Amino acid sequence: MxxxxxxxxxxxxxxxxxxxxxxxxxxxxxxxxxxxxxxxxxxxxxxxxxxxxxxxxxxxxxxxxxxxxxxxxxxxxxxxxxxxxxxxxxxxxxxxxxxxxxxxxxxxxxxxxxxxxxxxxxxxxxxxxxxxxxxxxxxxxxxxxxxxxxxxxxxxxxxYDRFYRGIIEQSSDLKKMGIWLLLLITFLLILFTYMFTLSITRPVQKLTQAAKELSRGRFDLRIEVESNDEISFLAKMFDRMRININNLISEIQQKAQLENELQQSKLLLQESQLRSLQSQINPHFLFNTLDTLSKKAYLEGSEETSDLLASVAGLLRYNLKRLDRSVTLYEEVKVLKQYMEIQKARFTDRLRFHADVDETCLQVQIPGLTLQPIVENAVIHAIEPMEDGGSLTFRIIDGEERVSVEIEDDGPGMAELKIKQILEEHVVETEGHSTGIGFSNVVRRLRLFYGLDDIIEIESGTGGTKVTLKIPKIRAVEKVDKAPDRG
Structure with a gap:
């Protein structure tokens, strides 16, 4: 070439x-x-x-x-x-x-x-x-x-007179020869330059015309350039690009409708998952029954039993009404305390719960039923298997842009593989959970709600497990809504 x-x-x-x-x-x-x-x-x-x-x-x-x-x-x-x-x-x-x-x-x-x-x-x-x-x-x-x-x-x-005359004649002849030679060289150079430039400009013009046709959407025209240099290679690559673009456009057109259908199916699936999670919770009549039992126990003088039944009723009411929309951190903490009252009644002295809450952070928005499944996971896997029970520490710490929610236990710890499965949302744990919502489900809902992947951290060892939620004070959607109108 x-x-x-x-x-x-x-x-x-x-x-x-x-x-x-x-x-x-x-x-x-x-x-x-x-x-x-x-x-x-x-x-x-x-x-x-x-x-x-x-x-x-x-x-x-x-x-x-x-x-x-x-x-x-x-x-x-x-x-x-x-x-x-x-x-x-x-x-x-x-x-x-x-x-x-x-x-x-x-x-x-x-x-x-x-x-x-x-x-x-x-x-x-x-x-x-x-x-x-x-x-x-x-x-x-x-x-x-x-x-x-x-x-x-x-x-x-x-x-030397003859020599002088010969030199003069030779100079004259040399001058004439130089003029003719210059004219001949000029002609040959012009001819050679024209042929040389034509061998470059003609393929370039064809490529230019092909580019114009492509800009008009004509992807069915074949690009052919008769050359044996880099321009020929460029034309072949250009034609291959035309074919690939044409095929890609066809694929995009075929997948556009499928993408739309998949999106619709995804929305329906998310809605059905929410309804499925709600359907796993006991129906309303159970809440009404517990409320009645609570009042009856109070009238009979069993105030502790009444408080316990009230906590269960409040927990059920929260689960039935708040799953499909966001709540404040205040509401999550309130229902978490009700849940811990129930667990304390169950485990008595085996369960030690400590809370350190910065109340200035309680107006931050969070998905419903976020804290209870994480705490319940700690109770099931860190407190319940231990003969002497264990301790749970709950903290809410204010930061510049995020609020840190820490849930720490002193149990046997969590395996690295299990931590990886939870963070990668490979496992949905429902067995043993009163809400039917597992740890992985919480992680998935948090990431969808805030649009962030670094929303949760899990640290575990032989001395226990610490789960940290890094909750943004303002969601990405709210930032867009609060942005000034530049129009």
Whole structure:
């Protein structure tokens, strides 16, 4: 599969190769021409150096003849050394065109040096006239050298005139070739860029059109892109997404009605569960009978029996009327105390009950029949099996946002598996409960009532079990109802 990145790198490599080829070609021809120019210029400079050196030698000789001292002699020796170096450099300029003239030129340089030495020799021998003649001859030779230099330069100019013209013609041809080459490269790059961009934009346009159709709800149109890069893969994934969305929409439409039916069934089931829990409680006539017995016992002087029957009657009245709606914590505590009065009459000294209630928290809303099943569970499993009975501690503690209700016993404790089952609502305990409402049922109703999962904590060990209810002071539904209207 050719990736888009590979195509871009290919385009960059082609452009770079063309630019590099042009640069190398132009650099090569430019360097070649420059080297030729430098070679010719060096020939001219070497010949001109001979003329300059010969004139400097004559000047130094004249200066020494007028003032023969060590400084002028040193200057003269330097001039002679310079003309000897110039002679050695001129030797390299020999070719078939200037062989004869260059030979005479070399002889003139040698004659100049020899005549200069002869003038110095005559001066040292006090032969002033001969020294002056030698100086005059050296001056004449220097003039011949200058004339010969001009002659050689003229010969060089004639020799390289064809070369100059060739360079000019080559530069003109190179310029024309550069223009045509630039036009050709521009055309090829435009063509290649058009093909490259077309291979990317055409599939993208198809994807764009497909996206527009999907936005209009046309999930039945197949997406096809003829490409061999990432866009083709994207198109396949896009088509697969279209199929999945289409299938999902069909599933949603099929499940929508089923979801509605299940919701209705759930509501009916919850209502039937509430009615079923109520139906497990003894009917009204039992309450009326107990009320009658309580009054009869009071009239007969059995006040303790009367109070006990009144507690049972109050407990039954509460169970029959308050299960399907919320109550205050005050009402729950009141019925809990009635329940404990009944249990104290049953267990006598074996049951020790301690209550610590913060009365400022008693107006908090709570589901009916919440505290009694938890306390009854503690009585059945922690107090009743023990020979010496046990203690139950009931606390209501105020917090910032929640009220903590603690029910603690000193029984043998509860197994971890059972705690897990209760908190996960896997078990509904009804056996032995006067209300028919088990611990797990209480947990489930609390979570439904407050819309929270962390509403209850159970801590258990060998020293007993502690159940803590964390009751919000304001329910989530009440928060929504009390929220200010932003409309």
């Amino acid at each position: 050719n990736s888009i990145q590979k195509k871009i790198w290919t385009l960059a490599a082609v452009v770079l190769f063309i630019m590099a080829a042009i640069w190398i070609t132009l650099t090569y021809y430019n360097q070649k021409t420059q080297d030729q120019y430098n070679d010719i210029l060096q020939r001219y400079l070497r010949m001109n150096e001979v003329t300059s050196a010969s004139q400097m030698t004559i000047t130094a000789l004249k200066k020494y003849l007028l003032a023969p001292n060590q400084s002028n002699l040193a200057q003269l020796d330097g001039s002679k050394e310079q003309i000897r170096k110039a002679r050695l450099e001129v030797i390299d300029l020999r070719n078939s065109d200037n062989d004869f003239a260059l030979t005479n030129y070399m002889n003139l340089i040698d004659s100049l040096v020899e005549t200069t030495d002869r003038s110095l020799m005559f001066l040292s021998e006090k032969e002033t006239e001969d020294s002056d003649k030698a100086f005059s001859e050296a001056t004449r030779i220097s003039k011949y050298i200058s004339d010969m230099t001009l002659t050689l330069l003229d010969t060089e100019l004639k020799t």
